[in-house]
Amino acid sequence: MLKSKIFIILFLISIFCVIPSLVSAANIEKQTETLDLRTHITEDKLDTHGWKWNSQTKTLTLKNANFEVIGDQPCFTFNKNDNITVIYEGTNTLKAESKSVFYGVGSNTEGTHGSLTFKSSNNGILNLEITKVDARAGFNLGNTINYAYDLNIESGTINSKGGFWTDGTTTINGGNVNINTENMETSLGKVNGIYALVQVKITGGNVDIKSNDSAILVSGTTGSWDTKDDGVVINGGTISLSSQASNSIVVSTGILKNKNIIINGGNITLAGDYGFYTKNGSIKVYHVNSLNTNNIKKEAFKVGEGDGNEIIFAEADYSKVEEAIARANQLNKADYKDFSAVERAINAVIRGKNVLEQSEVDAMADAINDAINSLELIDKSNDPSKLDDTPKTGINNLPAIVVIVLIVSFLVISILKRKK
Numbered sequence: 273m274l275k276s277k278i279f280i281i282l283f284l285i286s287i288f289c290v291i292p293s294l295v296s297a298a299n300i301e302k303q304t305e306t307l308d309l310r311t312h313i314t315e316d317k318l319d320t321h322g323w324k325w326n327s328q329t330k331t332l333t334l335k336n337a338n339f340e341v342i343g344d345q346p347c348f349t350f351n352k353n354d355n356i357t358v359i360y361e362g363t364n365t366l367k368a369e370s371k372s373v374f375y376g377v378g379s380n381t382e383g384t385h386g387s388l389t390f391k392s393s394n395n396g397i398l399n400l401e402i403t404k405v406d407a408r409a410g411f412n413l414g415n416t417i418n419y420a421y422d423l424n425i426e427s428g429t430i431n432s433k434g435g436f437w438t439d440g441t442t443t444i445n446g447g448n449v450n451i452n453t454e455n456m457e458t459s460l461g462k463v464n465g466i467y468a469l470v471q472v473k474i475t476g477g478n479v480d481i482k483s484n485d486s487a488i489l490v491s492g493t494t495g496s497w498d499t500k501d502d503g504v505v506i507n508g509g510t511i512s513l514s515s516q517a518s519n520s521i522v523v524s525t526g527i528l529k530n531k532n533i534i535i536n537g538g539n540i541t542l543a544g545d546y547g548f549y550t551k552n553g554s555i556k557v558y559h560v561n562s563l564n565t566n567n568i569k570k571e572a573f574k575v576g577e578g579d580g581n582e583i584i585f586a587e588a589d590y591s592k593v594e595e596a597i598a599r600a601n602q603l604n605k606a607d608y609k610d611f612s613a614v615e616r617a618i619n620a621v622i623r624g625k626n627v628l629e630q631s632e633v634d635a636m637a638d639a640i641n642d643a644i645n646s647l648e649l650i651d652k653s654n655d656p657s658k659l660d661d662t663p664k665t666g667i668n669n670l671p672a673i674v675v676i677v678l679i680v681s682f683l684v685i686s687i688l689k690r691k692k
Contacts, residue, residue, distance in 0.1 A: 303339045309350040310377070322364065330354050334398070336362035342369045342403075344411070352376035352421045352439065353386040360428060361396040370406040372418035372434075380421065380439050380497055388420040392428020392447065402434035407458030413437065414456045414463030425449055425477070435463050435483070440497065441471040444479055444509065451481045454516055461485070462517060469493040473505040474538065480512045487513035487522050487544075492529035492552075503531025503553065506538045514543035514567075521545070522568075526552035526576070535560055543567035551576040557627055558586045585626035592637035593621055600644055609650055613643040 300322040309325065309332065318324040322337030332348070337360075339347040347366050350356050366373045374388065390398065400416035407413055416434035417423060423438045429448040434456065436442060453463040465481035466472055467489045481487040490503035503525035513522050522544040525531035532553040541564040542548075548555050555573050565572040575581040597618055605611040617639040625633050 300336050300338055303337070303347075304341055306341055306345040307348050309348055309354075309356060322362075330356045332356065332358045334358065334360040334362075334364045334396075337364040337366065339366045339368075339373075341367070341371075344370045346371035346375035346412075346418075347373045349375050349377060350388065350420075351386065352378040352380075352388075352419055353384045355387050355389075357389045357391065360390070360392050360398050361394045363397045363399070365399045365401075366416075367401045367403055368412065368416070369402075369404045370408075370411050372402070372412040373400045373416040374418070374420065375412075376419035376421065376439075380495055385421045385440055385497060387422035387424055388417070389424040389426065390428065390430065390447075391426040396428045398428060398430045400430065400432040400434065402456070405456050405458050405463070407460045413460070414453060414458055415467075436466045438466075438468045438470075439493075440469065441473060441500070442466050442468045443473045443475070444477050445475050446477040448478045449480070451483070451487075453483045453485070455484070457484065464489045465513070467491075469495070470498045471500050471503055471505065473507070474509045474511060475507045476509045478510045481514070483513075483515050484517050485515060485520065486524045487515055488524070489527075490525045490531055491527040492525070492531045494528065498529070501530060501532055501553070502534050503550070504548075505534045506536065506540065508537045510539045512541045516544070519545050521547075521549045521574075523548045524550070526550040532556060534558070535563075537561060540564070541567075542572070545570045546574055547572040549574045550581065552578055552581065554580070554582045554584060556584045556586075559627055560630075563628060585628060588625040588627055588630045588633040590623070590633055592634060593640070596637045596640035596644070597621075600640060603644070603647075607649055609648045611647065613646065614640065617643045 299320070301320055303321055303323070307323065307325065309330075312325055312327065314325060314327045316324045318333060318335050322335055324333040325331075341347050345368075347368050376388070392398075402412050402414060402416055405412065405414045412418055412434070414434055415437045416432045417436045420438045421440040423436060423442045425444045425447055427447040430450065432451045435451060435453050451465045453465055456463040462485035463483065464485045465483040465487040469491060470493065472488050472490055488504060492498060492503060504523055515522050522542045523533065525533055530552045531550060533548050533550055533555045535556070536558045538560060539562045540560060545568070547565055547568045553575070555575060573583050575583055600614050600618060603611075617636075620639065621636050
């Protein structure tokens with residue numbers, strides 16, 4: 273009975289905790305008009321419309337917001353030269369028709385570059401959607417985020433039906449970013465997952481991009497603000513990139529100027545015809561946690577034929593192999609029944625493997641350690657050389673003789689007493 277009451281109390285508490293958030297989300301009014309962050313003054317409509325804007329700090333807060341703007345207007349207009357932060361919690365649904373969800377305006381003036389930064393509190397979700405692809409100049413071009421200068425994604429979950437366009441750099445440091453443009457096409461062509469003029473950099477988080485064109489495309493630009501030679505930089509994260517188009521390139525750089533692809537970490541999975549490609553530049557692979565190219569149909573790495581274009585793979589890390597060999601060298605072969613398996617494993621080590629063959633190098637180290645762990649020591653307990661060969665003398669046997677004499681004497685005395 274007591275357990276039943278406790279269960280009922282806990283159930284009621286959980287209901288009372290959930291109801292406020294449900295009521296709050298249900299009370300949010302759908303927004304059908306654009307919020308212009310260039311001119312809008314500070315206003316708090318978080319409880320009624322799901323948004324709050326601070327014009328001083330350039331911070332937009334979203335909580336269970338519901339935007340659906342039709343016609344030639346975006347959900348949000350911003351100045352691409354401002355540094356704007358979007359903080360979101362709850363589940364937010366933002367839809368736009370001909371314009372983008374977030375639409376940046378302004379010129380790419382050197383020294384005045386702004387940023388659009390997304391971060392979440394309480395594991396918020398941001399659902400972005402283009403309901404009608406519009407390829408007219410200045411419209412969405414299939415992108416939910418269009419014409420930002422620098423785009424930064426730090427946390428939370430962003431689900432985008434439509435791509436991202438940045439005139440500068442797109443940086444993903446954390447969170448979950450899911451982009452799908454597989455069924456989107458404009459009169460100008462198919463829609464990329466992330467298109468950037470200067471750079472795309474991924475250092476963490478989970479990134480899943482499904483595109484009918486390149487999942488990531490960094491063209492480069494002749495603009496004075498493009499000072500970076502590295503077009504795509506992957507330092508970490510779990511990344512799944514795919515392109516379903518014929519002769520597609522999953523990650524492409526260097527169309528307009530030299531742009532390198534740098535890989536220095538991450539768990540990467542690619543699917544498409546070609547994996548990494550740069551028309552002008554180099555591909556440099558220094559380190560990778562894992563790289564799955566099983567679904568690449570043609571070439572995983574490819575560079576253009578221009579001078580200086582090359583593919584560079586760093587050497588694999590042989591430190592575990594060296595440690596295993598050092599461990600073997602500390603052993604005395606004579607102490608074991610058969611040391612040949614260890615010697616074979618060491619002799620089987622192949623030098624010069626690159627980072628993409630790291631698993632093979634690690635397997636060499638494992639083979640040496642396994643052979644060492646399987647060694648059997650020689651049993652030396654019956655070894656004649658180990659027996660005590662000290663000469664036995666009368667003095668050495670004296671204690672035993674004394675004992676025998678005492679016993680015999682005792683028996684003789686006992687017999688004599690009985691005869692008396």
